[in-house]
Amino acid sequence: MLSVVLATVRARWTHFAGVFLAVALGVGLTASMGLALAATLDAPAELKDRDQEAVFTVNAMLGTAAAVTTFTSVFVVASAFAFAVAQRQREFGLLRTAGATPRQL
Numbered sequence: 581m582l583s584v585v586l587a588t589v590r591a592r593w594t595h596f597a598g599v600f601l602a603v604a605l606g607v608g609l610t611a612s613m614g615l616a617l618a619a620t621l622d623a624p625a626e627l628k629d630r631d632q633e634a635v636f637t638v639n640a641m642l643g644t645a646a647a648v649t650t651f652t653s654v655f656v657v658a659s660a661f662a663f664a665v666a667q668r669q670r671e672f673g674l675l676r677t678a679g680a681t682p683r684q685l
Contacts, residue, residue, distance in 0.1 A: 588668055599660045606653025613646035 589596055620638050675684070 588664070592664060592667075595660060595664050599657055602653060602656045602660070606649060606656070609649040610646055610653070613642050613649060617642045617646065 617639060620635050620642065
């Protein structure tokens with residue numbers, strides 16, 4: 581099984597590089613949103629009402645942005661892997677049709 585994985589990575593390294601880049605950017609964006617949220621949650625209690633409302637608005641905006649970023653990252657990674665699996669499945673089907681044995685795959 582490991583040989584199939586390595587052969588797939590060698591044959592489609594650009595797909596995996598793209599997925600890795602998407603994961604890295606998604607993790608970076610999500611982490612920065614989390615740090616920004618943590619920084620605004622520690623707002624001092626002596627803020628005026630207007631300032632507390634601004635902090636609440638920033639928290640809502642950062643939370644929404646973090647959720648969208650996380651969803652987009654997961655969607656991009658899942659679709660890229662699904663595409664790679666579907667393409668590999670098709671190749672295996674064509675090889676089996678041509679007479680390849682399971683050992684040769």
